[in-house]
Amino acid sequence: MSEVREPVKKTSKKTKQRIIEKGFELICKEGYHNITCADIAKYAGVSTGSIYQYFSNKKDILINGINQYLTEIMFPKIITQEKLSKEQLIKELINASIESHKKYKIQHEELVSIVHQDKELSKLYQEKEWEMTKYLTKYLEAYTIDPDNLLEKTHIILGLIDNLSHEIIYHKHKKLKEENLKKETEQLILKILT
Amino acid sequence: MSEVREPVKKTSKKTKQRIIEKGFELICKEGYHNITCADIAKYAGVSTGSIYQYFSNKKDILINGINQYLTEIMFPKIITQEKLSKEQLIKELINASIESHKKYKIQHEELVSIVHQDKELSKLYQEKEWEMTKYLTKYLEAYTIDPDNLLEKTHIILGLIDNLSHEIIYHKHKKLKEENLKKETEQLILKILT
Amino acid sequence: MSEVREPVKKTSKKTKQRIIEKGFELICKEGYHNITCADIAKYAGVSTGSIYQYFSNKKDILINGINQYLTEIMFPKIITQEKLSKEQLIKELINASIESHKKYKIQHEELVSIVHQDKELSKLYQEKEWEMTKYLTKYLEAYTIDPDNLLEKTHIILGLIDNLSHEIIYHKHKKLKEENLKKETEQLILKILT
Amino acid sequence: MSEVREPVKKTSKKTKQRIIEKGFELICKEGYHNITCADIAKYAGVSTGSIYQYFSNKKDILINGINQYLTEIMFPKIITQEKLSKEQLIKELINASIESHKKYKIQHEELVSIVHQDKELSKLYQEKEWEMTKYLTKYLEAYTIDPDNLLEKTHIILGLIDNLSHEIIYHKHKKLKEENLKKETEQLILKILT
DNA sequence: CATGAATGAGAGTTCATTCAT
DNA sequence: TATGAATGAACTCTCATTCAT
Numbered sequence: 001m002s003e004v005r006e007p008v009k010k011t012s013k014k015t016k017q018r019i020i021e022k023g024f025e026l027i028c029k030e031g032y033h034n035i036t037c038a039d040i041a042k043y044a045g046v047s048t049g050s051i052y053q054y055f056s057n058k059k060d061i062l063i064n065g066i067n068q069y070l071t072e073i074m075f076p077k078i079i080t081q082e083k084l085s086k087e088q089l090i091k092e093l094i095n096a097s098i099e100s101h102k103k104y105k106i107q108h109e110e111l112v113s114i115v116h117q118d119k120e121l122s123k124l125y126q127e128k129e130w131e132m133t134k135y136l137t138k139y140l141e142a143y144t145i146d147p148d149n150l151l152e153k154t155h156i157i158l159g160l161i162d163n164l165s166h167e168i169i170y171h172k173h174k175k176l177k178e179e180n181l182k183k184e185t186e187q188l189i190l191k192i193l194t
Numbered sequence: 195m196s197e198v199r200e201p202v203k204k205t206s207k208k209t210k211q212r213i214i215e216k217g218f219e220l221i222c223k224e225g226y227h228n229i230t231c232a233d234i235a236k237y238a239g240v241s242t243g244s245i246y247q248y249f250s251n252k253k254d255i256l257i258n259g260i261n262q263y264l265t266e267i268m269f270p271k272i273i274t275q276e277k278l279s280k281e282q283l284i285k286e287l288i289n290a291s292i293e294s295h296k297k298y299k300i301q302h303e304e305l306v307s308i309v310h311q312d313k314e315l316s317k318l319y320q321e322k323e324w325e326m327t328k329y330l331t332k333y334l335e336a337y338t339i340d341p342d343n344l345l346e347k348t349h350i351i352l353g354l355i356d357n358l359s360h361e362i363i364y365h366k367h368k369k370l371k372e373e374n375l376k377k378e379t380e381q382l383i384l385k386i387l388t
Numbered sequence: 389m390s391e392v393r394e395p396v397k398k399t400s401k402k403t404k405q406r407i408i409e410k411g412f413e414l415i416c417k418e419g420y421h422n423i424t425c426a427d428i429a430k431y432a433g434v435s436t437g438s439i440y441q442y443f444s445n446k447k448d449i450l451i452n453g454i455n456q457y458l459t460e461i462m463f464p465k466i467i468t469q470e471k472l473s474k475e476q477l478i479k480e481l482i483n484a485s486i487e488s489h490k491k492y493k494i495q496h497e498e499l500v501s502i503v504h505q506d507k508e509l510s511k512l513y514q515e516k517e518w519e520m521t522k523y524l525t526k527y528l529e530a531y532t533i534d535p536d537n538l539l540e541k542t543h544i545i546l547g548l549i550d551n552l553s554h555e556i557i558y559h560k561h562k563k564l565k566e567e568n569l570k571k572e573t574e575q576l577i578l579k580i581l582t
Numbered sequence: 583m584s585e586v587r588e589p590v591k592k593t594s595k596k597t598k599q600r601i602i603e604k605g606f607e608l609i610c611k612e613g614y615h616n617i618t619c620a621d622i623a624k625y626a627g628v629s630t631g632s633i634y635q636y637f638s639n640k641k642d643i644l645i646n647g648i649n650q651y652l653t654e655i656m657f658p659k660i661i662t663q664e665k666l667s668k669e670q671l672i673k674e675l676i677n678a679s680i681e682s683h684k685k686y687k688i689q690h691e692e693l694v695s696i697v698h699q700d701k702e703l704s705k706l707y708q709e710k711e712w713e714m715t716k717y718l719t720k721y722l723e724a725y726t727i728d729p730d731n732l733l734e735k736t737h738i739i740l741g742l743i744d745n746l747s748h749e750i751i752y753h754k755h756k757k758l759k760e761e762n763l764k765k766e767t768e769q770l771i772l773k774i775l776t
Numbered sequence: 777c778a779t780g781a782a783t784g785a786g787a788g789t790t791c792a793t794t795c796a797t
Numbered sequence: 798t799a800t801g802a803a804t805g806a807a808c809t810c811t812c813a814t815t816c817a818t
Contacts, residue, residue: 049816050778050779109310152378156378180346191382242805243804246791439793517754544763
């Protein structure tokens with residue numbers, strides 16, 4: 001395996017970044033196992049050789065992509081805003097999650113799957129997830145009246161929001177009313193915090 | 195693509211079944227993309243040729259496995275029993291799900307991922323999921339006092355149980371107390387049905 | 389390679405014969421390399437195992453088929469009849485060839501190709517061809533007035549008839565008038581014998 | 583099926599060309615079904631991967647080879663020369679055909695066989711054959727005194743020449759005198775044009 | 777630094793042949 | 798004898814990775 005260079009010039013920094021972004025986009029859209037390195041190169045507008053100047057292998061692109069995704073994207077931004085009502089907060093959390101899913105059109109399960117099969121990714125992912133849980137837990141402290149098992153409650157809340165987002169994005173079950181699902185989820189989270 | 199035989203003799207029926215079971219087991223354990231057809235053959239104790247006597251390709255084994263899994267396993271059996279209290283019912287549902295996950299030690303996400311990327315599987319999966327939801331909804335009617343959006347509520351409940359099962363099986367977040375998580379989930383489902 | 393039995397019973401003689409006939413038919417229709425032994429077995433209404441009771445391998449079926457074809461079929465039968473006029477003889481030779489081609493709908497070229505690549509078949513084929521040439525030469529002696537190079541002339545005549553038969557059977561070139569082609573070939577053979 | 587590249591650089595053009603030439607040569611020598619892609623790669627001095635960079639599959643190599651053969655080689659070049667006598671013309675046509683056959687040492691029948699079984703090739707082949715027939719017909723107009731059915735006559739002439747070439751190249755029938763065969767064929771063609 | 781042609785190990789798949797029943 | 802399930806060597810084809818230019 002040849003050495004992977006750390007880009008120095010501005011232009012090459014851009015190249016690396018473009019490979020990560022475009023590559024991750026393609027992976028999310030088509031599935032990691034359904035695309036080739038050549039596909040990524042083409043989609044990113046670089047040569048296959050260039051890929052190996054910045055990444056040691058195919059998975060490395062994914063790792064970088066996920067890392068960035070987890071760091072910059074997954075984290076809902078609402079939390080930084082001014083004090084919201086409980087209802088507003090819940091709505092915002094849900095909307096942020098849906099937006100994030102929409103934007104990335106992520107083949108979430110495949111990512112999770114690959115992440116699971118890779119020690120390094122697995123650790124990274126769980127750390128981020130955990131960070132998120134802790135962060136939100138801290139934030140929710142002010143909103144709940146029963147702080148018992150708040151960590152677990154937050155975990156459950158995040159799961160509820162994630163499930164809702166998936167159902168809305170992929171709309172797998174036509175008979176389920178999106179609005180009702182959203183409403184019920186909101187009310188349920190409200191109940192958790194009560 | 196050569197013709198796929200429908201086994202006639204008893205022995206060959208066993209062979210097909212063994213390939214499905216062992217193949218699916220291996221796929222779940224190691225991941226579909228991490229094993230080869232030769233691996234499956236070896237693990238099932240047959241020759242590679244035998245695989246193609248019963249399945250038209252690698253994915254066909256998976257399809258059969260998933261089909262069987264969804265048909266025979268996913269469906270919790272508790273529901274057939276005598277009248278349970280609401281609390282007991284919830285506990286039973288959760289335990290059945292955990293047991294099923296434990297038994298299959300499924301790389302759930304990868305399966306879901308592959309399922310998502312395959313029209314045929316996708317349809318099959320959603321049908322089964324939907325069947326399950328409808329079935330449970332019918333069953334829960336007797337347990338809820340507010341039947342509004344019961345379909346959506348059931349969907350949410352199934353999601354909660356699935357998330358819980360995963361967390362317990364893989365125990366990804368060490369800081370989360372399993373018992374608390376279970377307890378909170380139970381209480382939450384109880385609240386949904388109240 | 390297991391021993392090949394020589395059928396003793398009447399029924400098994402029929403089986404061997406059926407495999408040769410049906411197998412050769414299938415080979416001619418579909419091409420030797422496009423069919424499998426299983427295809428032949430199915431088409432002949434026997435099991436794959438039975439094939440190897442009468443033939444040592446796939447090619448053996450072909451050899452038997454070609455042998456039979458060359459022995460019983462290729463040889464035009466007209467020659468045994470009463471004295472024909474020169475014109476009649478030529479017409480009869482041509483018709484016999486066309487009929488034979490029609491009946492067998494043979495993928496002639498593939499047979500010839502396989503024959504060429506196999507020492508044993510090659511010898512067999514050329515012997516039959518040569519026999520035919522000699523036989524016809526002998527027969528034509530009475531019809532020609534210039535017996536110089538009669539062997540070569542006969543060879544040329546057989547080639548002309550074969551080419552004509554192919555063109556008529558497969559009718560590859562739509563612009564060529566079948567009747568004209570036939571007429572010209574007849575006249576040409578007549579000229580050879582003059 | 584992955585994308586097939588159209589070579590851009592000079593060197594890669596050479597590679598594609600070498601695969602066609604060497605591959606076709608090997609196919610002609612050994613027979614399409616008797617060689618593997620690995621054989622072709624080895625014989626052409628490239629890797630198996632390179633084969634699939636320029637051709638979508640094994641048959642594609644053959645198609646390209648035949649195309650080139652038909653386009654560049656099959657067509658006798660004599661016709662472009664100055665006015666020849668009828669006898670000279672015939673001799674030239676025959677010699678050109680024999681030379682072409684010698685040069686390619688083609689397993690003619692197998693090629694024809696494969697061509698027959700493939701729609702695309704079949705069309706290509708017949709077009710070229712037809713082109714040749716038309717072209718020669720036009721040319722022969724000046725040489726014949728009886729232009730009736732000239733198309734059919736030309737077809738017959740081409741068949742005669744082809745048969746002669748085969749017999750001379752493979753010399754299947756030892757008893758046939760090459761010189762006599764050639765002489766008789768020449769005289770016969772002369773008769774056709776008279 | 778960038779390119780893209782070249783590589784070759786390894787994947788999925790086929791099928792002539794064998795053998796237990 | 799007849800069966801057809803089982804075999805496994807050998808095939809075609811893929812694609813992550815390398816390297817000469």
